[in-house]
Amino acid sequence: MHYLSPEFALAFLAFLWIYWTLAAKFGTKAQNILLLLASYGFYACFDWRFCMLLISFSVCILALAQIAEKKHALKQRWPVVLGVLLALGNLGVFKYYNFFREEANAWLAPIFHSNSLPILDLLMPVGISFYTFQGIAYLVTIGRGERTSASWLNGLLHLAFFPTLLAGPICRPSELLTQIESKTARTIHRPELALLLIISALVKKIWLAAWLANTWVNPVFANPDGFHPVELVGALFAYGWQLFFDFSGYTDVVTALALLLGFSLPENFRQPYLATNLSDFWRRWHITLSRWIRDFIYIPLGGNRSGWWRAQLNLLIAMVLSGFWHGASFTFIAWGLWHGLGLVLQNTWQKLFNASMPNFFALPITFLFVSCGWLLFRADDYESLMIYLNAFTQWDNLPSLNWLGLSLILVIFFAGAHNAQQLMAYSEIHLRRMQWWLQALVFSLVALAIMSLAPAGMPGFIYFGF
Amino acid sequence: MGTSITKTLLGLTLAVTLLLLIKASALVSYWQQSRHIFLHTDARALSIPTPEFLSAFTAPINSVAATSNTITARMTFAGQYLLVGEAALPQVIAAPVNEVPALPETITLVADCAPSAMPANSPLTTVQENPQVPVPVPGPSNENFSGANDQPINNARAIDSVATTSANASTAEKIPSEDATTNSTKASNTYTDKIQTTEPLALSLLPSDKLLLIGDSMMQGVAPHIVSKLRRKYGITSVDLSRQSTGLSFPGFFDWPAQVEASLAETDYKALVVFLGANDTWDIVLKGHALKFGTEPWREVYNQRVETILSTAEAKGVAILWLGAPPMEREDLRLRVPVLNEIYRAAAERHKAIARFIDTGKTLTADGVTFTKFLELPERGSIMVRANDGIHFTSNGQRLLAELTLAQFTLPDSTHVLSRNP
Numbered sequence: 090m091h092y093l094s095p096e097f098a099l100a101f102l103a104f105l106w107i108y109w110t111l112a113a114k115f116g117t118k119a120q121n122i123l124l125l126l127a128s129y130g131f132y133a134c135f136d137w138r139f140c141m142l143l144i145s146f147s148v149c150i151l152a153l154a155q156i157a158e159k160k161h162a163l164k165q166r167w168p169v170v171l172g173v174l175l176a177l178g179n180l181g182v183f184k185y186y187n188f189f190r191e192e193a194n195a196w197l198a199p200i201f202h203s204n205s206l207p208i209l210d211l212l213m214p215v216g217i218s219f220y221t222f223q224g225i226a227y228l229v230t231i232g233r234g235e236r237t238s239a240s241w242l243n244g245l246l247h248l249a250f251f252p253t254l255l256a257g258p259i260c261r262p263s264e265l266l267t268q269i270e271s272k273t274a275r276t277i278h279r280p281e282l283a284l285l286l287i288i289s290a291l292v293k294k295i296w297l298a299a300w301l302a303n304t305w306v307n308p309v310f311a312n313p314d315g316f317h318p319v320e321l322v323g324a325l326f327a328y329g330w331q332l333f334f335d336f337s338g339y340t341d342v343v344t345a346l347a348l349l350l351g352f353s354l355p356e357n358f359r360q361p362y363l364a365t366n367l368s369d370f371w372r373r374w375h376i377t378l379s380r381w382i383r384d385f386i387y388i389p390l391g392g393n394r395s396g397w398w399r400a401q402l403n404l405l406i407a408m409v410l411s412g413f414w415h416g417a418s419f420t421f422i423a424w425g426l427w428h429g430l431g432l433v434l435q436n437t438w439q440k441l442f443n444a445s446m447p448n449f450f451a452l453p454i455t456f457l458f459v460s461c462g463w464l465l466f467r468a469d470d471y472e473s474l475m476i477y478l479n480a481f482t483q484w485d486n487l488p489s490l491n492w493l494g495l496s497l498i499l500v501i502f503f504a505g506a507h508n509a510q511q512l513m514a515y516s517e518i519h520l521r522r523m524q525w526w527l528q529a530l531v532f533s534l535v536a537l538a539i540m541s542l543a544p545a546g547m548p549g550f551i552y553f554g555f
Numbered sequence: 556m557g558t559s560i561t562k563t564l565l566g567l568t569l570a571v572t573l574l575l576l577i578k579a580s581a582l583v584s585y586w587q588q589s590r591h592i593f594l595h596t597d598a599r600a601l602s603i604p605t606p607e608f609l610s611a612f613t614a615p616i617n618s619v620a621a622t623s624n625t626i627t628a629r630m631t632f633a634g635q636y637l638l639v640g641e642a643a644l645p646q647v648i649a650a651p652v653n654e655v656p657a658l659p660e661t662i663t664l665v666a667d668c669a670p671s672a673m674p675a676n677s678p679l680t681t682v683q684e685n686p687q688v689p690v691p692v693p694g695p696s697n698e699n700f701s702g703a704n705d706q707p708i709n710n711a712r713a714i715d716s717v718a719t720t721s722a723n724a725s726t727a728e729k730i731p732s733e734d735a736t737t738n739s740t741k742a743s744n745t746y747t748d749k750i751q752t753t754e755p756l757a758l759s760l761l762p763s764d765k766l767l768l769i770g771d772s773m774m775q776g777v778a779p780h781i782v783s784k785l786r787r788k789y790g791i792t793s794v795d796l797s798r799q800s801t802g803l804s805f806p807g808f809f810d811w812p813a814q815v816e817a818s819l820a821e822t823d824y825k826a827l828v829v830f831l832g833a834n835d836t837w838d839i840v841l842k843g844h845a846l847k848f849g850t851e852p853w854r855e856v857y858n859q860r861v862e863t864i865l866s867t868a869e870a871k872g873v874a875i876l877w878l879g880a881p882p883m884e885r886e887d888l889r890l891r892v893p894v895l896n897e898i899y900r901a902a903a904e905r906h907k908a909i910a911r912f913i914d915t916g917k918t919l920t921a922d923g924v925t926f927t928k929f930l931e932l933p934e935r936g937s938i939m940v941r942a943n944d945g946i947h948f949t950s951n952g953q954r955l956l957a958e959l960t961l962a963q964f965t966l967p968d969s970t971h972v973l974s975r976n977p
Contacts, residue, residue, distance in 0.1 A: 095582055102571055109560050187939060213943065280563040311779035311795070314787055317638055349563070469950050476783060488638050491631040525562040529569035536574060541616055 188417030275351030293338030780957035832880030884945025
């Protein structure tokens with residue numbers, strides 16, 4: 090059941106009525122219990138075993154956090170270390186076991202002539218990468234003595250909160266947990282923004298991402314050597330935008346859901362393709378993951394406190410791990426390495442010349458670099474990557490796609506990104522002036538228009554796979 | 556509940572209700588197709604008469620879409636011209652002007668006289684290649700076609716190829732595996748023993764031939780491997796029309812028999828590969844009545860649809876490979892897929908001259924019938940061939956199936972194998 094499916098819309102609407110009626114009579118605690126039940130129910134729609142895993146994971150993390158708090162964690166670190174190891178072990182088994190097994194078997198084969206590692210038929214629980222990171226963030230925060238541990242109810246809800254369960258944003262305890270714990274009555278702070286975010290999600294996900302995928306990305310990536318190099322470049326750029334629309338569209342809809350439940354979620358995207366250098370890009374793309382990597386990998390490794398060279402190494406390690414987090418495959422590691430090397434190169438440039446490029450030059454270069462990275466991100470394996478790259482030699486292919494049209498659309502996308510924030514603010518003001526029924530009417534008409542423009546079918550979200 | 560919250564909830568409820576009312580029929584057919592619920596509801600009866608204001612609202616969108624199609628076509632051409640210059644121009648225009656008027660008549664003539672024996676655009680191709688040669692009047696068989704003697708293999712249809720090979724059935728049986736051993740990459744060597752063909756179609760593909768691939772999400776995974784290998788190694792063009800969530804059970808959602816007919820009418824394909832069934836293990840909705848899966852009326856309707864595809868192809872002389880759906884893990888699919896395969900197999904049997912049913916289970920499972928996620932291959936140990944959903948394939952599995960498909964054809968650089976063993 091996906092967030093943009095009709096089933097979810099109907100269930101969520103019914104849920105909202107119960108949720109807010111409950112608040113009026115029994116207060117926020119009852120709302121939290123209802124949210125917890127709904128979250129587990131929602132997760133069980135995918136597979137009930139996922140719920141079992143999530144609840145065991147949550148109980149371990151919450152219990153260890155309580156122990157860590159009592160032990161004066163600065164001296165006795167074992168509960169935190171144990172918790173982090175458990176969390177990573179859990180993630181490792183479910184997400185990476187088969188990757189390591191096949192690779193290890195390939196290396197061991199000449200020596201042992203048999204399969205020395207057993208087959209485990211594991212199903213990767215959706216969202217595990219996200220709740221693992223959120224759990225670690227919580228545990229380490231307690232261990233550092235930055236906050237007190239949560240009650241069982243609130244702690245369980247923090248890790249299972251259904252809007253963020255499947256693909257983030259990865260919240261800090263100070264963000265989501267604090268709001269869960271707050272005893273003041275909840276309210277919907279910006280209902281108009283919630284409507285706009287749903288519209289934005291429909292535009293990005295149902296229309297633009299699906300359209301880019303159908304007309305450009307899927308055909309070209311399925312059979313690169315049937316296309317002209319200009320089309321290959323076009324498909325690569327299209328894929329970059331598809332990813333952005335897909336994931337930021339997802340973030341928009343969950344932010345809207347949270348708003349309607351009385352919560353506000355941290356920002357996850359800030360027009361990443363307007364970035365003028367790579368570190369700027371990572372401050373705008375999947376922000377909650379970037380800052381998690383910074384807080385829990387880069388800074389603990391030493392950050393930039395131990396000299397310039399060490400800082401570059403730390404950066405490289407952090408980026409490779411971030412790549413590996415996206416998937417159990419060498420292509421994701423290579424993607425992380427690509428960005429890590431890019432950042433090191435950029436830092437070297439700044440150290441040597443201490444000068445930055447003008448924006449009209451820096452923006453396209455950054456976009457180009459990021460797009461080349463998406464090629465690694467998208468490739469299934471080394472072979473399919475090479476097929477794509479080799480296709481660049483075939484200049485005699487007759488182009489069959491409208492690349493002039495795509496160029497124009499890309500220009501529109503960049504202009505749109507530039508003005509998006511203003512447009513949202515402007516629309517929110519106008520929407521707020523309308524009566525509730527007029528808002529509803531406008532909302533339905535816009536939704537209808539998007540549905541009639543969108544390619545048919547119910548698209549999945551790319552980031553659920555991570 | 557505060558008034559602002561109440562208003563927000565009322566607004567949302569109103570919006571959702573409006574959307575539900577307007578989209579009711581689309582929603583119900585979506586549910587019938589994807590969730591297999593409300594099967595007894597006639598989706599079309601649900602459409603409320605579209606309010607006037609709404610059609611006034613959608614009309615501009617539709618006209619914009621129509622205009623944008625024209626603009627897209629023009630821009631695509633402009634883009635082609637910018638990149639490859641003269642080569643972008645249609646070949647008909649490049650040919651001598653005085654030959655052009657002859658073309659439309661020829662096509663009509665072919666369609667009227669001998670639709671079964673003559674590929675639709677063969678005469679067209681001949682005219683483009685040799686504009687000075689008078690266009691022959693096509694007769695009922697290939698012998699009358701002047702081009703046939705110059706390029707016997709090129710112009711021979713599937714039926715002829717099969718007729719030739721069936722005489723040498725014992726020889727032909729060995730060909731695919733030899734082909735796989737000699738021509739495949741290192742990785743695929745290990746697959747060789749999995750890719751057996753009992754009764755090959757032994758259809759020769761030449762670089763000038765075109766292959767059409769249709770199917771559901773299973774085919775979407777396999778087709779790119781077939782397309783790219785055929786193109787890169789043999790220069791053969793294939794067209795992949797596969798589409799997720801499709802099948803033969805819900806023609807209202809996507810109508811494969813019609814699509815095949817349209818595609819075959821438009822382009823001259825040498826062969827058609829069909830791979831579907833994952834979405835077909837459900838009741839069929841027919842005019843608001845649901846036919847229960849597996850019952851006699853259900854089989855009749857389903858078989859009719861399979862039959863339509865096969866006879867459309869046969870009428871055009873296009874050879875067909877029909878890949879059976881492999882054993883599935885999910886209980887409901889596991890028991891039902893064999894029913895589908897039986898229908899495919901029987902139908903292919905009826906069109907023996909041009910069609911073959913390929914049992915993918917033999918390739919993808921250890922014993923041929925039980926779902927296998929990790930397949931033991933002699934040289935690579937156990938590799939994962941099926942995706943976690945128990946339906947789709949990993950890229951290893953997709954490659955195996957692509958190899959299996961290609962092994963059914965005799966491909967250009969292995970044609971000498973045929974002549975060596977007469």
